[in-house]
Amino acid sequence: TSTPVNVTVTGAAGQIGYALLFRIASGQLLGPDVPVRLRLLEIPQAIKAAEGTAMELDDCAFPLLAGIDITDDLKTAFDGANIALLVGARPRTKGMERRDLLEANGGIFKPQGEAINAHAADDIKVLVVGNPANTNALIARSHAPDVPADRFTAMTRLDHNRAIAQLSKKAGVPVSSIKKMTIWGNHSATQYPDLFHAEIDGRNAAEVVGDQEWLENDFIPTVAKRGAAIIEARGASSAASAASAAIDHIHTWVNGTPEGDWTSMAVVSDGSYGVPEGLVSSFPVTCSGGKWEIVQGLEIDEFSRGKIDASVAELVEERDAVRNLGLI
Ligand code: NAX
Numbered sequence: 001t002s003t004p005v006n007v008t009v010t011g012a013a014g015q016i017g018y019a020l021l022f023r024i025a026s027g028q029l030l031g032p033d034v035p036v037r038l039r040l041l042e043i044p045q046a047i048k049a050a051e052g053t054a055m056e057l058d059d060c061a062f063p064l065l066a067g068i069d070i071t072d073d074l075k076t077a078f079d080g081a082n083i084a085l086l087v088g089a090r091p092r093t094k095g096m097e098r099r100d101l102l103e104a105n106g107g108i109f110k111p112q113g114e115a116i117n118a119h120a121a122d123d124i125k126v127l128v129v130g131n132p133a134n135t136n137a138l139i140a141r142s143h144a145p146d147v148p149a150d151r152f153t154a155m156t157r158l159d160h161n162r163a164i165a166q167l168s169k170k171a172g173v174p175v176s177s178i179k180k181m182t183i184w185g186n187h188s189a190t191q192y193p194d195l196f197h198a199e200i201d202g203r204n205a206a207e208v209v210g211d212q213e214w215l216e217n218d219f220i221p222t223v224a225k226r227g228a229a230i231i232e233a234r235g236a237s238s239a240a241s242a243a244s245a246a247i248d249h250i251h252t253w254v255n256g257t258p259e260g261d262w263t264s265m266a267v268v269s270d271g272s273y274g275v276p277e278g279l280v281s282s283f284p285v286t287c288s289g290g291k292w293e294i295v296q297g298l299e300i301d302e303f304s305r306g307k308i309d310a311s312v313a314e315l316v317e318e319r320d321a322v323r324n325l326g327l328i
Contacts, residue, residue: 004035004066006121008081010112011088011130012040012070013049015236019243020085025057025065028247029083030254038068041077041088074115081120085246086112086140089130099321102135106327109136113143120147123290127249128154129242133187134266134280135318141268141280142328150292153253154266156183156191156282158238158245163193163223167200170219171209177201182284183264184273184304185311186318191282192307193223197298220307257286262295273300273308279315 007024011017017040023029024036038057042050047070054068071077078084090104109128116124124147128137133154141152160183168175179202182194195215198205206215222229230238252263266282269275272294273283284295300308322328 002033002035004037005030005082006039006080007036008039008041008077008084010041010077010084010086013042013046013053014088015239016087016129016242016246017050018053019240020087020246021053021057022060023243023247025060025062027062027064029250031251032064035064035066037066039077039079039081040068040070041074042070042072043088044072047072074111075119078112078115078119081116082123082125083250084116084120084124084126085129085250086126086136087129087246089136091131099325101132102318102322102327103325105130105132105136106139106322106325109139110143110327113140116140117144117146124151125250125253125290126152127246127253128152129246131187132318134282134315135322137266137280138278138319139322139327149268152268152280153249153292154187154280154282155242155246155249156187156264156266157249157252158242159183159187159191159193159223159226159282160264161241161245161248162226163195163198163219166219166222167195167198167205167209170211170214171200171205173200178205179261180284181264182262183282184308185282186315187266187282188311188314189224190311190314191224192304192311193220194304194307195219196301196304197284253287253292254290256288262286265292267292267294270294272296273298275308275312276316279312279319281312281315 040050050070092101137154164178179199181198184192195206200208262284265285269279271277275281285292
């Protein structure tokens with residue numbers, strides 16, 4: 001048996017945490033032969049609830065779970081971390097201005113970036129789930145100068161999976177028939193789910209569907225506003241599906257994308273597809289050997305160009321706002 005992988009989860013007592021931790025401990029994050037040690041970071045008021053979750057984790061007697069540490073201390077949480085899932089964030093409350101939201105989250109993701117820089121393992125991989133995820137990842141990354149920029153990512157895999165599910169229903173095909181889905185831009189209502197490069201059983205998805213009206217006025221808004229629809233129906237925001245997407249994101253990053261397919265991840269832009277360098281924006285990526293690469297050479301038509309640019313413009317605004325607040 002190998003040494004356990006240290007997996008840090010922030011916001012562990014929250015609803016995504018509750019759906020996430022059991023799947024990590026059961027081996028679904030890294031595979032059925034990789035032991036894990038969990039580090040749960042919470043704010044002091046939520047430590048007791050995290051302890052309750054840890055009791056339940058104990059009670060599952062997961063053979064791969066090598067231990068659980070619960071803490072409100074950043075150094076303890078990130079010490080030797082190999083994987084960090086940054087889930088805890090400050091949600092937008094009624095009447096809150098965007099400036100206040102970004103500032104509150106800066107207060108969380110700046111010190112976490114610093115702690116990752118100082119204490120994490122050399123092979124640290126970071127996934128930011130807490131919203132605004134792309135910009136929170138940008139903040140954390142800019143306070144971790146010694147960690148390679150490609151280790152900081154944000155989650156658009158839930159949007160990616162939602163897009164696959166919607167297409168599967170529309171086309172009447174199983175999800176396994178769908179490949180090369182892409183989410184571009186920000187994890188927000190401006191995101192662009194792209195069917196022009198997606199494939200259904202090897203054929204172009206937009207052509208197979210052949211319904212531009214559905215694509216523009218149904219598919220795109222349904223995927224982009226799915227989070228709100230879940231809240232409306234469930235009375236609470238997406239939790240199990242978000243946790244499932246976080247598992248998928250890390251599993252794919254570590255184990256690779258299958259031949260002939262790719263995934264969506266928000267990663268630090270190298271300027272590809274006209275996305276300004278340094279922004280954390282979602283792209284089609286392939287993964288291999290624990291590294292991701294942006295898929296190159298896709299043709300972007302005028303429709304897609306406009307959608308990508310609109311979402312990227314929002315990311316630029318968020319970046320400029322956190323810059324003005326001195327958070328990056
Ligand atoms: P909850 O409010 O249930 O849980 C959040 C937890 O984070 C709480 O237990 C809180 O005590 C903790 N927390 C707050 N500040 C912290 C800090 N500084 N350090 C450690 N822990 C801290 O929210 P939940 O439903 O679990 O959602 C978590 C985040 O995921 C939210 O920001 C949410 O907006 C975001 N989401 C992101 C998605 C994505 O696709 N990227 C989709 C799902 C979800 O909406």
